């Protein structure tokens with residue numbers, strides 16, 4: 468756990484969140500400022516600030532985050548219609564919380580390219 472990391476505090480249960488699903492390795496909760504009718508964040512319990520800090524030892528965990536996103540999309544009823552997963556890395560890409568997190572967005576049409 469990293470000091471002063473909001474998402475570490477959510478993973479530890481010290482800050483409340485609208486949790487939809489969790490495992491020993493990750494926790495998924497609704498984004499506080501949703502950008503789509505369904506907007507869920509999947510975060511590892513392990514503190515990794517950005518994708519740039521992830522190494523080969525995190526490969527399986529990162530893969531399981533994607534599989535969690537797939538399962539959550541199915542539970543939310545957006546799997547067939549379509550959904551988007553996004554992992555912003557560093558401020559130039561829009562990262563504002565420095566604990567990696569996978570956005571799962573759906574329930575509306577998505578434009579491409581993203582802004």
Ligand code: AMP
Nearest residue numbers: 484497498499500501555561562563564
């Ligand atoms: P990013 O900009 O990719 O770093 O995404 C961070 C996301 O965290 C944003 O979509 C925020 O709305 C969301 N967020 C920030 N604080 C909270 C919180 N306390 N609970 C849920 N989501 C949050």
